[in-house]
Amino acid sequence: MASNERSIDYATIEMLDKAENDGVGTAFGRAASMKPCPIGGEGSCCKMCAMGPCRLPSAKNRSETAQQRDERRGVCGATIETIAARNFVRMIAGGTAAHSDHGRSVAHTFLAAAKGEDSNFSIVDEQKLLQVALDFGIAIEGRSARDIAIDVGEAAIEEFGKTHGTLRFLNRAPLKRQQIWKEQEVEPRSIDREVVESMHRTTMGVDMDYEHLFQQGTRTALADGWGGSMLATELQDIMLGTPVPVRGKVNLGVLRPDTVNIIVHGHEPLLPEMLVVACQDPELIALAKAKGAEGGINLGGICCSANEVLMRHGVPLAGNMLQQELAVVSGAVESMVVDVQCVMQSLPKVAECYHTEIVTTSSRAKIAGAVHIDFDESKPLEAAREIVRRAINRYPMRQKALVNIPQHSMDLVAGFSHETINYLLGGLFRASYRPLNENIINGRIRGVAGVVGCSNPRVKHDDAHAKLVRELIKNDVLVIQTGCAAMACAKLGLMTPEAAHLHAGPGLAEVCEAVGIPPVLHMGACVDNSRILMAATAMVKEGGLGDDLSDLPVAGAAPEWMSEKAIAIGQYFVASGVYTVFGVSWPTLGSEEVTRWLFEGMGAIYGGRWAFEPDPEKMARLMIDHIDSKRKALGLDKARERVLFDMEMRRELEAV
Ligand code: SF4
């Protein structure tokens, strides 16, 4: 397959061609040569015990009687419904474990920082500390920030393994939503417990009623969104600063010639924060220059580590998940520093062809062929300085003949935390979601869409993100993004204020131009999907758009998802009342009954439901139709007609 059929991104296309010339294999090539297993892909393969694996091909294209169908079971008698549900719940458990283990390490570092133990971190955002303390029911009156922070840190750590009650952040949701969770008995009790119970209930011979399994899956996903992920986001903000709008650059063109290039990749922002400090150290810059790197040291990022340091420091984004190998292929990266999640095991293999050193830093993740420098959370700056020094020492090994930095990069504005949206729209002294709600009510903004998730070589890289988001903003839907999806759209210039008049419908463009924001807002990393929950909750609490998250004219999507984390995120959005559409493939298609339950049954219970649509234009239509149905239910369809059903405006819109 030609490179331009694999990606719409010019930098990626150039590096894929270079990889081929250099004889380097990448995920794109492996995906093309390895056909996915159709039975596993539909969620119908069970390998929970050694009587199997049991593969139950889907009933599609089969003419079988109900009895024959009923007899199609695993060795233990498990039905296709049970197998599909168990696999799905295990994906949720995996995703929740990943986000939440990240949250746990942040909580431990937070507590150490609060206590003033030997740590390079401190309490930066006191206002947010007080807010979290209030949500946790911790007294703040007349107490020092230090004492409050210690209580918050201890309470946060407790959330992972407490033996009584339910998660504290559930009380942030609208009251009606809390009531639904209570009635459905899906309030998470503690984060670890829900992951463990999901693993228990999906093992051989335990829970064999798919609806009952999904109840546990939902409870586990809520432990992610309103638990582990939300804790990670909030504690990081208190320690590292709540993001505010910041200009940055994105794509492999941010790598620099004659400069030591270091890439951070993964998810946890604590070491990258220290790398930001180390890369500015005059002594290390002087050392880099002494080694011949006249440009000094350049830090960039891949995946969510990148999003974190972009939002707080303007560190450039080198690219999204599928560009990790390609950054090395540029021949201009001295060191790629990885921690956890979305890291490819092929990196050391790719690095063998160049001079790049792959450095693992988490005690939870090592890769054969990489160097391991443990990120000791009590001495993080020391680890960061060692990593930078090693990168500098590799610069003289750079092989000029193998260097080719693609000349593609794009400006963007990032850092739209939900607090920032509050200030930007309402002003510093009357911060509020009122202007956003009013613009939705008067129809200038049709609704809000969260477009998140990964990149996946099973589909054309960045293509679905681009088509979906362009269609949404053209139809006056404000888009908020996190993760690799955010980078895909940033590379196209959709995260610049100028994108409003170039690509947005007239109503959305008017609002964006008045406030000076892009029509597509970068809200951060994958754990920061919790910011989207908070923004949606703020919209409900502001009033005028119903009294629950499921009343809002909003929708979610992950058009190029690949990770178990995406399934956990989708499930907590659906269980929070949000209509959520996924592309690529759907992991329960082997069971019509289970799929129907997720696509329709959940809607009846939670007001949010799943949908699957790989075509991005059809996906946009589904989301816009859903938004319009919510507008109608709120009685806002008339208001919108006044604004948009003007023919001249329509013609202008079509011409964009
Ligand atoms: Fe097969 Fe049942 Fe074992 Fe799964 S648990 S592998 S369906 S025997």
Ligand code: MSK
């Ligand atoms: S990094 S989970 S590929 S969004 Fe958060 Fe990107 Fe998906 Fe990883």
